[in-house]
Amino acid sequence: MAFQIRTYNQIAPSGLQAFPQSLYQVAPDIASPDGILLRSANLHEVPLPETVQGVARAGAGVNNIPVTSLSERGVPVFNAPGANANAVKELVLAGMLLGFRHLKQALVFVDELDPSSPDFERAVEGGKKRFVGHELPGRRLGVVGLGAIGGQVANAARGLGMEVIGFDPGLTVEHAWRLSSDVRQAPNLEALLAESDVVSLHVPLIEATRGLINADRLRVMKDDALLLNFARDGLVDRAALLEVLGKGRLSVYVTDFPHPELQGVERVLSLPHLGASTVEAEANSAVMVVNNLRDFLENGNIRHSVNFPEVIMPRTDGPRLAVANANVPNMVGQVGTTLAEAGLNIVDLLNRSKGDLAYTLIDVDGPVPDRVQAAIQAIDGVLRVRRIPDVGA
Numbered sequence: 001m002a003f004q005i006r007t008y009n010q011i012a013p014s015g016l017q018a019f020p021q022s023l024y025q026v027a028p029d030i031a032s033p034d035g036i037l038l039r040s041a042n043l044h045e046v047p048l049p050e051t052v053q054g055v056a057r058a059g060a061g062v063n064n065i066p067v068t069s070l071s072e073r074g075v076p077v078f079n080a081p082g083a084n085a086n087a088v089k090e091l092v093l094a095g096m097l098l099g100f101r102h103l104k105q106a107l108v109f110v111d112e113l114d115p116s117s118p119d120f121e122r123a124v125e126g127g128k129k130r131f132v133g134h135e136l137p138g139r140r141l142g143v144v145g146l147g148a149i150g151g152q153v154a155n156a157a158r159g160l161g162m163e164v165i166g167f168d169p170g171l172t173v174e175h176a177w178r179l180s181s182d183v184r185q186a187p188n189l190e191a192l193l194a195e196s197d198v199v200s201l202h203v204p205l206i207e208a209t210r211g212l213i214n215a216d217r218l219r220v221m222k223d224d225a226l227l228l229n230f231a232r233d234g235l236v237d238r239a240a241l242l243e244v245l246g247k248g249r250l251s252v253y254v255t256d257f258p259h260p261e262l263q264g265v266e267r268v269l270s271l272p273h274l275g276a277s278t279v280e281a282e283a284n285s286a287v288m289v290v291n292n293l294r295d296f297l298e299n300g301n302i303r304h305s306v307n308f309p310e311v312i313m314p315r316t317d318g319p320r321l322a323v324a325n326a327n328v329p330n331m332v333g334q335v336g337t338t339l340a341e342a343g344l345n346i347v348d349l350l351n352r353s354k355g356d357l358a359y360t361l362i363d364v365d366g367p368v369p370d371r372v373q374a375a376i377q378a379i380d381g382v383l384r385v386r387r388i389p390d391v392g393a
Ligand SMILES: NC(=O)c1ccc[n+]([C@@H]2O[C@H](COP(=O)([O-])OP(=O)(O)OC[C@H]3O[C@@H](n4cnc5c(N)ncnc54)[C@H](O)[C@@H]3O)[C@@H](O)[C@H]2O)c1
Pocket: 059, 060, 061, 062, 081, 082, 084, 085, 088, 144, 145, 146, 147, 148, 149, 150, 167, 168, 169, 170, 171, 172, 175, 202, 203, 204, 205, 208, 209, 230, 231, 232, 256, 273, 274, 275, 276, 277
């Protein structure tokens, strides 16, 4: 068996089937895996063996993965950008409607009606006046983070007649192209919060965004605003949120991240992290990361990694070396010299960097002996060297 993959969480069958059985052993109990495939399992406390070459997240968020320590080991972390965005967008729309049309309270009201009562119909018609809601057209939605999900939410809301403003200082050109030209840019987060009837969060949870919606920012929001959090629990300062809700402000907080402190709190609607839980999104995410993990393990190519640059080089016939190293001068030079001293000729080479990391694919004209791999590994700044088998080997 060439490659071993350890899985965490339930991965869509179509993703698992993309591993050819002749080349891969895939199971949750593999002790020394080459690759890890997971969804939301928390890897921060899990010791990851040195055998791990790549970690693949069948989804978007990677806050459950120790990306920094894996980077230091030269291990790429892959995710599936955009693969579950439609699923989350649909649930966000449902969240808005839950809030504006008081659907939870209305459903509970009907559930609690006495089916044997002769007044059943009268009770229905009499009770409904408690649930008079609002429509979406004309309401202003503020989208925080206009990436794969936020962009789709913004466009869908425009389609439903809402006014949309957005805030994303790191908006990519690709995502900007996909955004409706009607989406107005907020000058800063505070302005977006102050102006919006609905605020929807779509940013990753990183140190800079932890507690992004804090007491000061909750204070500038409209008293009857809806706050939707389908991104991550830690984005909202819970103590500040509870205080604001306790004072009767915010008409509803809809979250995909239940927490004991939010249970039973009035005007909090919690869903069990359902954003990406559709058959379609689970399949899209799993197939995307499995294909990319395979291309990495079998060819060294890196596509959609959160910590490594995109490095894709067509295979030549011979062996390939993949070198992960610190992004400092003269790394490629030293690797090239080591190969030349061993009498190996470089057939093709591609080097790219991202932040502190660089990655180089080198096709050579003959097998790389153990001692040459060890010599490259010993170069100061080299994090990991892999010998990729010949095509068809
Ligand atoms: N509920 C779910 O099941 C579910 C599903 C998928 C993703 N998510 C969460 O949603 C997040 C976003 O997913 P995505 O696919 O849209 O990711 P993405 O990377 O496509 O978009 C994130 C956007 O947030 C922007 N951003 C970062 N920091 C910001 C800040 N301080 N203010 C404003 N914008 C900021 C980035 O520039 C980027 O454009 C994920 O990281 C994940 O935590 C949740």
